Amino acid sequence: MRAIRSRAIHWPSSNDQEPEYFDDAVLIAENGLIRDFGPAARFEAEGFDLSCCEHHPSWLMLPGWIDAHLHFPQVDVLASYGTQLLEWLEQYTFPAEAQYRDPEFARVAAASFLELLLRHGTTSAFAFCSSHKASATALFEAASARQMRLVAGKVLMDQNAPDTLLDTPETGAEDSAALIRQWHGQGRLGYALTPRFSGTSSTLQLAKTGELARQFPEVWIQSHLSENLAEIQWIQSVHPQYQDYLESYEAHGLVGTRSLYGHCIHLSDSEISRMASQGGVAVFCPSSNLFLGSGLMPFERLKAAGISLALGSDIGGGTSISLLKTLADAYKVCQLQGYTFDAYEGFFILTKGNALATQQDRFIGDFRVGREADWVLMDPSRVPLIERRVSSARSIKEELFVYMILGDEQLVAETTVFGQAFQFDGSP
Numbered sequence: 001m002r003a004i005r006s007r008a009i010h011w012p013s014s015n016d017q018e019p020e021y022f023d024d025a026v027l028i029a030e031n032g033l034i035r036d037f038g039p040a041a042r043f044e045a046e047g048f049d050l051s052c053c054e055h056h057p058s059w060l061m062l063p064g065w066i067d068a069h070l071h072f073p074q075v076d077v078l079a080s081y082g083t084q085l086l087e088w089l090e091q092y093t094f095p096a097e098a099q100y101r102d103p104e105f106a107r108v109a110a111a112s113f114l115e116l117l118l119r120h121g122t123t124s125a126f127a128f129c130s131s132h133k134a135s136a137t138a139l140f141e142a143a144s145a146r147q148m149r150l151v152a153g154k155v156l157m158d159q160n161a162p163d164t165l166l167d168t169p170e171t172g173a174e175d176s177a178a179l180i181r182q183w184h185g186q187g188r189l190g191y192a193l194t195p196r197f198s199g200t201s202s203t204l205q206l207a208k209t210g211e212l213a214r215q216f217p218e219v220w221i222q223s224h225l226s227e228n229l230a231e232i233q234w235i236q237s238v239h240p241q242y243q244d245y246l247e248s249y250e251a252h253g254l255v256g257t258r259s260l261y262g263h264c265i266h267l268s269d270s271e272i273s274r275m276a277s278q279g280g281v282a283v284f285c286p287s288s289n290l291f292l293g294s295g296l297m298p299f300e301r302l303k304a305a306g307i308s309l310a311l312g313s314d315i316g317g318g319t320s321i322s323l324l325k326t327l328a329d330a331y332k333v334c335q336l337q338g339y340t341f342d343a344y345e346g347f348f349i350l351t352k353g354n355a356l357a358t359q360q361d362r363f364i365g366d367f368r369v370g371r372e373a374d375w376v377l378m379d380p381s382r383v384p385l386i387e388r389r390v391s392s393a394r395s396i397k398e399e400l401f402v403y404m405i406l407g408d409e410q411l412v413a414e415t416t417v418f419g420q421a422f423q424f425d426g427s428p
C-alpha cells in the first residue's frame with residue numbers, strides 16, 4: 001500500500017472545465033489500484049493516521065499522462081534537420097527503423113524508451129513499432145516488466161519503402177494476428193493494427209487489415225491521415241481509385257471508434273463529416289506538425305464537427321517526449337487560428353480526454369476509486385523560473401497554464417505506474 005499526501009487535480013466527470021482540485025489531498029493505492037482519494041481533512045476525520053503518508057505539500061499530483069501517438073523506433077530521429085514528411089521518412093526515419101530488425105537492438109532500445117517516457121511523466125501510450133515483429137515483441141516485453149498500460153502495433157507496410165522494412169500482405173497479417181494472440185489483453189497491454197499510412201500499404205494489405213479488424217474487434221487501429229499537402233497528392237497517385245485519403249481507410253472498414261488517426265490537418269469538409277459520423281479519433285500532434293512544417297490542425301473546427309480528439313507527441317516527428325511541451329505547441333497552433341486552448345482543456349486532454357478518446361476511461365485518466373494507480377507528481381521548485389512565476393499565480397488554472405507553457409520533464413519528481421514509483425532526483 002502507498003499513501004500520498006500532496007496537492008492534486010483531476011477531471012472525474014467528462015467535462016474539461018470541471019476539475020476536482022484539493023490543496024491538501026490524500027491518495028491511497030493498493031495492488032496497483034486507487035483505493036481511496038479525497039481531501040486530507042476527510043481522511044483525518046475518519047481517523048486515518050496522516051503521518052503514514054509520503055507528504056509533499058507543494059507538489060501537484062495529476063493522473064498519469066497518456067500519449068495517444070508516438071513512434072517507438074524514432075527516438076534517434078528526433079531533431080533531424082531540414083525536410084518535410086516524405087523526404088524525412090526516406091532520409092532519416094526508414095534507415096533508423098531498419099535497425100529494429102535485430103531483436104537484441106530492439107530489446108535494449110525498448111527498455112531505454114520506456115524509461116524516457118516515465119522520466120517525462122508519460123505512463124501510457126499508443127506506440128507505432130517498426131515493421132519487424134521483433135520490435136513489437138521487445139516493446140510489449142519491456143512494458144509488461146514495468147506494468148505499463150501500453151497499446152502498440154507492428155507497422156504494416158508492403159510497398160514504397162526500402163526492402164528491409166517491407167512485409168507482405170500475408171506476413172504482415174500473420175505477424176499481426178500472432179502478436180494480438182500473444183499480447184492483447186495480457187495484463188495492461190493492448191494491440192493496435194498499425195498500417196503506417198495508405199501510401200506504404202497496397203490495397204490488398206489494407207483489405208487484409210480490415211479483415212483482421214473484423215476478426216479481432218477488441219483491438220485498436222492506428223495510422224496517419226492528411227498530414228502534409230505533398231503526401232495527400234502522392235496518396236492520390238498511389239491509390240487513384242479512392243475519392244480522397246480517408247476513403248482509402250474507410251473502404252476497408254478501418255474507421256471507427258477504436259481508430260486513431262494522427263494529424264488530420266488538411267481534411268476536406270466531406271472527410272470531416274465522415275470521420276465524425278463514423279467515430280474516428282483525430283490525434284493532434286502539434287509539435288510534429290510545426291517541426292515538419294505540415295500545417296495547423298484545425299482543432300476547434302474538428303471539435304465543433306463532433307470528431308473525438310486526442311493528443312500525441314508523435315516523436316520523432318515531434319521534438320519532445322514531454323507532453324507539457326506538446327501542450328505549449330498545441331496552445332500556439334490554436335492561437336494562430338484564433339482559438340485559445342486553455343489549461344483545463346490541456347491537462348484534461350493529457351489525462352481524462354486521451355483516456356476517453358481511446359476508450360480506456362474505465363481504467364485510467366482520473367483518480368476515481370478502482371482506477372489503475374498511475375500518476376505524476378510535479379515539483380515546481382525544481383525550475384527556478386517556474387517556481388518564481390507560479391508564486392504569483394492567482395488560481396490553480398493560472399498555475400497549470402504556467403506548467404503548460406514553461407514546463408518540461410524537469411518538473412516531474414515522480415511517475416507512478418500501477419502503484420510503483422519511479423523517482424527522479426532532478427539531475428539529468
Ligand code: GUN
Binds near residue numbers: 071085196197224288
Ligand atoms: N506518415 C507515415 N509515417 C509517418 C511517421 O513515421 N511519422 C509521421 N509524422 N507521419 C508519418
Ligand code: ZN
Binds near residue numbers: 069070071262317
Ligand atoms: Zn506518427
